[in-house]
Amino acid sequence: MxxxxxxxxxxxxxxxxxxxxxxxxxxxxxxxxxxxxxxxxxxxxxxxxxxxxxxxxxxxxxxxxxxxxxxxxxxxxxxxxxxxxxxxxxxxxxxxxxxxxxxxxxxxxxxxxxxxxxxxxxxxxxxxxxxxxxxxxxxxxxxxxxxxxxxxxxxxxxxxxxxxxxxxxxxxxxxxxxxxxxxxxxxxxxxxxxxxxxxxxxxxxxxxxxxxxxxxxxxxxxxxxxxxxxxxxxxxxxxxxxxxxxxxxxxxxxxxxxxxxxxxxxxxxxxxxxxxxxxxxxxxxxxxxxxxxxxxxxxxxxxxxxxxxxxxxxxxxxxxxxxxxxxxxxxxxxxxxxxxxxxxxxxxxxxxRCYHCFENIVRSTSVECAVNPVIGHELDCKYYDPAPTTRKKVLIVGGGIGGMEAAITAAGRGHEVILCEKSDSLGGALKLAKYVDFKEALYELEQVFERRVRKAAVEIRYNTEVTPEYVMAEGPDVLIVAVGADPVIPHIPGVDRDNVILGVDAEAEIDKIGKKVAIIGGGLIGCETAINLGMQNRDVTIIEMRSELAPEANMFHKMAVQPMVEKYTTAMTGVAAKEFNEKGVVVKNVETGEEILVEADTIILSVGLRSRTEDVEKFEGLVDEYYPIGNCVKPGQVTGAIHDAYFVTRDL
Structure with missing residues (x-):
C-alpha cells in the first residue's frame, strides 16, 4: 500500500x-x-x-x-x-x-x-x-x-x-x-x-x-x-x-x-x-x-x-x-x-489552465505547454542531451521565473551557478499571484521553482544589484540576464496623484484600493485585475482605447475571461483616458470626441510592460556567452521566460 x-x-x-x-x-x-x-x-x-x-x-x-x-x-x-x-x-x-x-x-x-x-x-x-x-x-x-x-x-x-x-x-x-x-x-x-x-x-x-x-x-x-x-x-x-x-x-x-x-x-x-x-x-x-x-x-x-x-x-x-x-x-x-x-x-x-496548449495546437498544429518546455520537444529532449564538455561558471541576473529555470537547468548539467536577485526574495512578479484566488496555480508554480532552486547546487545572492563592474569582477563564462520588464506609465495629467497606482502593485496593496475603481488598460492583465477586484465586491470600470478587450489572450482563455468581465466589471472600449483628478478619470471617445467622467476612488494603470532595454544593453560584450531572456527582451507571459531559460541553459 x-x-x-x-x-x-x-x-x-x-x-x-x-x-x-x-x-x-x-x-x-x-x-x-x-x-x-x-x-x-x-x-x-x-x-x-x-x-x-x-x-x-x-x-x-x-x-x-x-x-x-x-x-x-x-x-x-x-x-x-x-x-x-x-x-x-x-x-x-x-x-x-x-x-x-x-x-x-x-x-x-x-x-x-x-x-x-x-x-x-x-x-x-x-x-x-x-x-x-x-x-x-x-x-x-x-x-x-x-x-x-x-x-x-x-x-x-x-x-x-x-x-x-x-x-x-x-x-x-x-x-x-x-x-x-x-x-x-x-x-x-x-x-x-x-x-x-x-x-x-x-x-x-x-x-x-x-x-x-x-x-x-x-x-x-x-x-x-x-x-x-x-x-x-x-x-x-x-x-x-x-x-x-x-x-x-x-x-x-x-x-x-x-x-x-x-x-x-x-x-x-x-x-x-x-x-x-x-x-x-x-x-x-x-x-x-x-x-x-x-x-x-x-x-x-x-x-x-x-x-x-x-x-x-x-x-x-x-x-x-x-x-x-x-x-x-x-x-x-x-x-x-x-x-x-x-x-x-x-x-x-x-x-x-491557461489554454496555451490548445491555442498552440490550433495556431501551429504542434502541442506546447506554457510551463513545461519539454512538451513538443520530447524527441530531441530524450535523445539530444550531450554532456557539457567543460564545467562553466554561470552568472544569472534576476530571480524571477526565467532566472530560476535557468539556474535549475544549468545546475542540473553540472555547472557552477550563481543567481543574483536585487530584492530579498525570489519569484519576481509571480509572487503577487498569492493575492489572487484564481491564480493560485501561478503562485504554486513560483513556489515549486523556488523549492527546486534551493535543492539544486545554486548559490543565491539576495539584495544584489548586478552592474557591469560586478560582472567583470566575478568573471563568469556565461552571463544570463533575466531582469524582466517595467510597467508603462502613460503621460496623462494627474498620473502622479495619490489615488493612482500601478497594476503590478494592485493585488499587494489591496487595502489601499477604494470601492470604486477605474482600470486604465483592458489587456489581459487589466481584465484579470478587474475580475479579481470585482470578485471582492468593488465597483470596477475597465477603460480601453482599443475596440477589443484582451486581444492578446488566446481564443480559449478569452472564452473564459469575457463572461467574467461581463459578470464582475463594467467595460468601456474605444475611449482614452484624458485626465486623472480627485473624482476619477476623464475619458474621451476616440471616434466622437465626447468627454465623460468615470468616477473612481482609485485609478489603476495597466497599459502594458516595457522591456528593460538599457539593462540588457549595458551587459553587451562583457562575456562571450551572453543570453538575455524573457521579458527583458520582449514582454510576454511566463511561457517565454521558462522556455527561453530552459533551451539556453540546456545547450551550455
Missing part, C-alpha cells in the same frame, strides 16, 4: 485487465500528424512520455473511425486506413514498455465531419451529416444522416476496434460526448428524427448501442471498452444529469468503464467548461461522475481540472469515482503520478 496516497495508487482490475493505479492519461489529440492522418515519431514520443511518468493507461485522442464522413478537422488519426497501423503499433509499444496500458479514443465528428471545427480546418467541402436536417446560423446546411450511412459507420467502429487491438492496444474508448456524433444523436436539441433513431432516449441511444455492440464483437469479451460520455450537456433543452443516469443504465452491459465529462467543444462558451478554466474550482465536474456511479455497477472515471494528488486521492477515497482521468496536468508535468507515488508531490509543476 502506498503510504502517501493509498487509494490513488491501489491497482484495479477492469474486465480482467490490471491497472497499476487509478490514473488514466486522458485523451489528447495531436495535430502534427501527417496530412493523411498517420502518427509521426514526434507523436510516439509525446504519448510515451506520459507512460514514463507513471500513468496506468495512456489514451490517444481524436482517432476517427470513418474519415470521409467523420473527420472534423484535417489533423486526426485515420483508423479506416490500414496504412495508419505502423504508427499505431509503435505508439502502443512505446506506451506499454513503461508498464502503462495503451488506450485509444474512437471518435466521429458527426455533422462536424462536413463543417470546419474549432480544432482546425479542411473538411468544409464535404457533405455534413447529422442526426437531423438543419440550417446553421453560418448558412451551412446539415443533412439528415441516412440509415444506410448509420449502418456503414457502425461497421466502421468494429473495423477500427479490431485494427487497434491488432496494433497492440489494450483497450478502447468510444467517444459519445462533447458534441460529437453520438452526443448529437442523444441530444433532443439536435435529434428530431421520427424513425428508430429518434424520439425516446432508447431510440436516440440506439446508434451508440449498435456501435458498442459492433466493437464488442470485434474485440471479444475480455477487452475493456470505455465510453466517454457527458454527465450534462449544459445546453438549454439538452441532456441533463438525470438523462445521463438513464443512459448509463441503458448501456452498462455493453461497457466496462464510464468516463464522465460534460459540455461541447463546438458550442460557444462550453469548451471552457468541458476543459475547466482557471475561474472554476478544481474538480468542478466530478459531481457528475459521482452521481452516475450511484446508479451503475461498472467502474466510473472522473475528469476535469483534477490537478493535485490530494484531490485525486479524495475522489477515489470518498467513492465519488473509481479512477481519475488527467489531461492538461500531464502536459505541465507528465511525472505527476511518479512524483505523487514517491512522496515528491511538492515538486509537481502545476497546470495553469
Amino acid at each position: 502506498n503510504k502517501y496516497y493509498p487509494n490513488l495508487f491501489s491497482p484495479i482490475r477492469i474486465n480482467g485487465v490490471r491497472f497499476k493505479n487509478r490514473i488514466i492519461a486522458a485523451p489528447t489529440g495531436m495535430m502534427d500528424l501527417t496530412p493523411d492522418g498517420r502518427l509521426t515519431v514526434f507523436d510516439v514520443n509525446y504519448y510515451e512520455l506520459k507512460a514514463m511518468g507513471g500513468a496506468a493507461a495512456v489514451t490517444l485522442g481524436e482517432s476517427i473511425t470513418d474519415t470521409q464522413t467523420g473527420e472534423s478537422h484535417n489533423r486526426q488519426i485515420h483508423l479506416d486506413d490500414p496504412e495508419s497501423m505502423p504508427g499505431l503499433t509503435h505508439v502502443a509499444m512505446a506506451i506499454k514498455r513503461h508498464g502503462a496500458l495503451a488506450n485509444i479514443e474512437l471518435s466521429h465528428g458527426g455533422k462536424y465531419g462536413g463543417l470546419n471545427s474549432i480544432g482546425g480546418e479542411g473538411t468544409a467541402d464535404r457533405t455534413s451529416y447529422g442526426p437531423s436536417e438543419e440550417d446553421l446560423p453560418t448558412g451551412e446546411h446539415v443533412y439528415e444522416m441516412p440509415v444506410e450511412l448509420i449502418q456503414h459507420i457502425v461497421k466502421a467502429y468494429g473495423i477500427a476496434a479490431k485494427r487497434v487491438k491488432d496494433c497492440g492496444f489494450d483497450m478502447i474508448n468510444v467517444h459519445a460526448g462533447h458534441g460529437w456524433l453520438f452526443n448529437q444523436f442523444l441530444s433532443p436539441v439536435q435529434n428530431h428524427r421520427t424513425d428508430e433513431f429518434g424520439g425516446s432516449l432508447e431510440n436516440r441511444a440506439r446508434f451508440l448501442m449498435m456501435a458498442l455492440d459492433e466493437c464488442r464483437k470485434a474485440v471479444g469479451p475480455r477487452f475493456p471498452i470505455e465510453v466517454r460520455m457527458n454527465g450534462d450537456d449544459f445546453m438549454k433543452g439538452g441532456m441533463t444529469l438525470e438523462d445521463y443516469v438513464e443512459l448509463a443504465k441503458l448501456i452498462e452491459d455493453k461497457v466496462d468503464l464510464f468516463n464522465i465529462s460534460c459540455g461541447s467543444h463546438e458550442e460557444d462558451g462550453l469548451f471552457v467548461r468541458t476543459h475547466p478554466h482557471m475561474f472554476l474550482k478544481h474538480g468542478c465536474n466530478v459531481y457528475l461522475a459521482a452521481e452516475i456511479k450511484k446508479h451503475v455497477n461498472k467502474p466510473v472515471a472522473a475528469v476535469g481540472a483534477i490537478s493535485t494528488p490530494e484531490l485525486a486521492e479524495e475522489i477515489i477515497a470518498s467513492g465519488q469515482a473509481d479512477m481519475v482521468e488527467i489531461g492538461r496536468e500531464l502536459l505541465a508535468d507528465p511525472y505527476f503520478p511518479k512524483k505523487s507515488m514517491t512522496g515528491h508531490a511538492d515538486d509537481i509543476t502545476p497546470c495553469q
Whole structure:
C-alpha cells in the first residue's frame, strides 16, 4: 500500500485487465500528424512520455473511425486506413514498455465531419451529416444522416476496434460526448428524427448501442471498452444529469468503464467548461461522475481540472469515482503520478489552465505547454542531451521565473551557478499571484521553482544589484540576464496623484484600493485585475482605447475571461483616458470626441510592460556567452521566460 496516497495508487482490475493505479492519461489529440492522418515519431514520443511518468493507461485522442464522413478537422488519426497501423503499433509499444496500458479514443465528428471545427480546418467541402436536417446560423446546411450511412459507420467502429487491438492496444474508448456524433444523436436539441433513431432516449441511444455492440464483437469479451460520455450537456433543452443516469443504465452491459465529462467543444462558451478554466474550482465536474456511479455497477472515471494528488486521492477515497482521468496536468508535468507515488508531490509543476496548449495546437498544429518546455520537444529532449564538455561558471541576473529555470537547468548539467536577485526574495512578479484566488496555480508554480532552486547546487545572492563592474569582477563564462520588464506609465495629467497606482502593485496593496475603481488598460492583465477586484465586491470600470478587450489572450482563455468581465466589471472600449483628478478619470471617445467622467476612488494603470532595454544593453560584450531572456527582451507571459531559460541553459 502506498503510504502517501493509498487509494490513488491501489491497482484495479477492469474486465480482467490490471491497472497499476487509478490514473488514466486522458485523451489528447495531436495535430502534427501527417496530412493523411498517420502518427509521426514526434507523436510516439509525446504519448510515451506520459507512460514514463507513471500513468496506468495512456489514451490517444481524436482517432476517427470513418474519415470521409467523420473527420472534423484535417489533423486526426485515420483508423479506416490500414496504412495508419505502423504508427499505431509503435505508439502502443512505446506506451506499454513503461508498464502503462495503451488506450485509444474512437471518435466521429458527426455533422462536424462536413463543417470546419474549432480544432482546425479542411473538411468544409464535404457533405455534413447529422442526426437531423438543419440550417446553421453560418448558412451551412446539415443533412439528415441516412440509415444506410448509420449502418456503414457502425461497421466502421468494429473495423477500427479490431485494427487497434491488432496494433497492440489494450483497450478502447468510444467517444459519445462533447458534441460529437453520438452526443448529437442523444441530444433532443439536435435529434428530431421520427424513425428508430429518434424520439425516446432508447431510440436516440440506439446508434451508440449498435456501435458498442459492433466493437464488442470485434474485440471479444475480455477487452475493456470505455465510453466517454457527458454527465450534462449544459445546453438549454439538452441532456441533463438525470438523462445521463438513464443512459448509463441503458448501456452498462455493453461497457466496462464510464468516463464522465460534460459540455461541447463546438458550442460557444462550453469548451471552457468541458476543459475547466482557471475561474472554476478544481474538480468542478466530478459531481457528475459521482452521481452516475450511484446508479451503475461498472467502474466510473472522473475528469476535469483534477490537478493535485490530494484531490485525486479524495475522489477515489470518498467513492465519488473509481479512477481519475488527467489531461492538461500531464502536459505541465507528465511525472505527476511518479512524483505523487514517491512522496515528491511538492515538486509537481502545476497546470495553469491557461489554454496555451490548445491555442498552440490550433495556431501551429504542434502541442506546447506554457510551463513545461519539454512538451513538443520530447524527441530531441530524450535523445539530444550531450554532456557539457567543460564545467562553466554561470552568472544569472534576476530571480524571477526565467532566472530560476535557468539556474535549475544549468545546475542540473553540472555547472557552477550563481543567481543574483536585487530584492530579498525570489519569484519576481509571480509572487503577487498569492493575492489572487484564481491564480493560485501561478503562485504554486513560483513556489515549486523556488523549492527546486534551493535543492539544486545554486548559490543565491539576495539584495544584489548586478552592474557591469560586478560582472567583470566575478568573471563568469556565461552571463544570463533575466531582469524582466517595467510597467508603462502613460503621460496623462494627474498620473502622479495619490489615488493612482500601478497594476503590478494592485493585488499587494489591496487595502489601499477604494470601492470604486477605474482600470486604465483592458489587456489581459487589466481584465484579470478587474475580475479579481470585482470578485471582492468593488465597483470596477475597465477603460480601453482599443475596440477589443484582451486581444492578446488566446481564443480559449478569452472564452473564459469575457463572461467574467461581463459578470464582475463594467467595460468601456474605444475611449482614452484624458485626465486623472480627485473624482476619477476623464475619458474621451476616440471616434466622437465626447468627454465623460468615470468616477473612481482609485485609478489603476495597466497599459502594458516595457522591456528593460538599457539593462540588457549595458551587459553587451562583457562575456562571450551572453543570453538575455524573457521579458527583458520582449514582454510576454511566463511561457517565454521558462522556455527561453530552459533551451539556453540546456545547450551550455
